[in-house]
């Protein structure tokens with residue numbers, strides 16, 4: 670397997686089946702990546718983390734300052750809030766796989782440019798192919814617009830089930846937006862997010878059950 674095998678696509682099952690080798694290669698390529706200007710300012714690349722066999726994948730925008738230092742996604746204040754949100758829905762964070770559209774921190778946490786997202790896109794595509802999730806949760810406007818190629822904003826589609834390449838796609842507010850909008854009143858972003866996580870939990874449990882049945886069937 671070599672760099673020419675990128676991106677791993679759902680149709681490239683032979684590579685995806687060599688899962689450990691594929692993940693190692695992906696991480697090695699990420700650590701050495703200089704394909705966009707974000708490589709110049711990074712401390713650590715932030716590939717993503719979590720259960721690689723999870724039926725659910727969370728995709729945020731980009732690493733922030735804490736993530737850049739630790740090389741792990743969603744570990745700052747927004748990440749702690751994400752963990753709390755999931756726990757409020759009875760979901761453990763380590764049950765999911767969590768990553769971002771771009772893997773290096775943009776300066777001053779600005780939104781990644783289209784060019785940066787295009788450069789980094791093959792890594793996200795490969796992660797999705799390797800994980801093969803049943804549900805993708807996008808956190809905020811950037812992954813929503815990048816993946817769905819839509820001009821609609823997160824406020825108008827959050828909490829609605831959409832479909833992306835046959836995968837259930839669930840937009841939610843980004844936790845940093847919730848940090849800036851702290852009200853818990855009925856109809857506030859935090860209140861809506863609490864409702865969204867209950868909805869997500871229902872489909873997540875069904876997806877986890879379906880994944881378990883599939884893998885048990887495969888081993889019989």
Ligand code: SF4
Pocket residue numbers: 699702703704705706707708714771772773785788789
């Ligand atoms: S953001 Fe992505 S494409 Fe740009 S340098 Fe980092 S890993 Fe490479």
